[in-house]
Amino acid sequence: MSVPQEELEAEIAALKVSLAKLGRLHPGSLSAQKRARGGEYLQLSYSYLGKGHTRYVRPDEVAALEQQLTNYRCFRELTARWLQLEIELSRLSCEEGRRQKG
Numbered sequence: 001m002s003v004p005q006e007e008l009e010a011e012i013a014a015l016k017v018s019l020a021k022l023g024r025l026h027p028g029s030l031s032a033q034k035r036a037r038g039g040e041y042l043q044l045s046y047s048y049l050g051k052g053h054t055r056y057v058r059p060d061e062v063a064a065l066e067q068q069l070t071n072y073r074c075f076r077e078l079t080a081r082w083l084q085l086e087i088e089l090s091r092l093s094c095e096e097g098r099r100q101k102g
Contacts, residue, residue, distance in 0.1 A: 005092055008085050015082045025075055026068035031056060051083075 028046025036043065042057040044065065057065055 003088070005089060008089050008092070012082060012085050012089075015078050015085070017096075019078050019082075022071045022075055022078075023070040024068045026065065027072050028053075028069060030062070030065065032067065 005064070025035055026044075026046070027048065028044050030042050032040045033043045042059075042062060043054055044057050045052070045054045
């Protein structure tokens, strides 16, 4: 049994609210890198517009950047769910159109 259109639209509306509350976003991941002369530093790696990027991350930037990375992962999950719901709505709309014709 399929989910009613109103429920799908309500979930989409809730997703939009969640997306608006996310805050700053940044794709990528942090990794610890070793220096040639000892010690470690953090590096941000990400792809944007088909190009790979890396940058050094200062210790005082780590907390904010980790939140941005978490927000970006949440953004991806929410938009994937939104798309899934839109596809379901489209399918329901097509089925409704067929029922009215037949």
